[in-house]
Amino acid sequence: MATKVKICGLKTETALAAALDGGADYVGLVFFPPSPRYVTLARAKAMAAKARNRAQVVALLVDPDEALIADVLAAATPDILQLHGQETPERVAEIRSRWGIPVMKAVAVETAEDARLGMRFSPAADLILFDARAPEASTRPGGNGAPFDWRLLVGVTGSAPFVLSGGLTADNVVEAIRITGAEAVDVSSGVERRPGEKDPELIRRFLRRAKGA
Numbered sequence: 001m002a003t004k005v006k007i008c009g010l011k012t013e014t015a016l017a018a019a020l021d022g023g024a025d026y027v028g029l030v031f032f033p034p035s036p037r038y039v040t041l042a043r044a045k046a047m048a049a050k051a052r053n054r055a056q057v058v059a060l061l062v063d064p065d066e067a068l069i070a071d072v073l074a075a076a077t078p079d080i081l082q083l084h085g086q087e088t089p090e091r092v093a094e095i096r097s098r099w100g101i102p103v104m105k106a107v108a109v110e111t112a113e114d115a116r117l118g119m120r121f122s123p124a125a126d127l128i129l130f131d132a133r134a135p136e137a138s139t140r141p142g143g144n145g146a147p148f149d150w151r152l153l154v155g156v157t158g159s160a161p162f163v164l165s166g167g168l169t170a171d172n173v174v175e176a177i178r179i180t181g182a183e184a185v186d187v188s189s190g191v192e193r194r195p196g197e198k199d200p201e202l203i204r205r206f207l208r209r210a211k212g213a
Helices: 014-023 039-052 066-076 088-097 112-121 175-181 200-212
Strands: 004-009 026-030 056-062 080-083 104-107 127-132 162-164 184-187 191-195
Touching: 004 191, 004 200, 014 026, 014 039, 026 039, 039 056, 039 066, 039 162, 056 066, 066 088, 080 088, 088 104, 088 112, 104 112, 112 127, 127 184, 162 175, 175 184, 175 200
Parallel strands: 004 026, 004 184, 026 056, 056 080, 080 104, 104 127, 127 162, 162 184
Antiparallel strands: none
């Protein structure tokens, strides 16, 4: 079975087209203003419409309140909410129950204990996304282009469905999949020319490598 791929932080129709034409399974839209990948509700609505029935639309939120969730759902009608903040398992379960939408919870990993503790989000979340821990001075939780030691996931990844993220590129994704057995991978900065600016050719190359792994 081919590895599923999520291209996150899309902002332009050109990048979205590269992702969709390359066979991306998920396309991610970021609703977090400090991120260089942030999209407005109006922009997200247009992009989500183009992706509909071709890939699942993932809305990335950071510690959202109910008003923001309602606005995002109304504008983009995403298939999945990705929670990338300090949400607790109880908050994740509450969001999924209240809004009736699948949830992906991001877990920052720096140690084996981080990975183990991340499993507490199962079964509150439908998917767990293992990402590298952001530097202390960072103003955003993801998209920092840093990988973590994938061997830290050994022993926990068979416990629940998961997505591997954090510093992945076309050059290292095959090795990352081999070590972790990931059935799905997520990339953002690894297919960019500079923060927030996606490179269509890098998107296509990543998709070819990941799906051929």
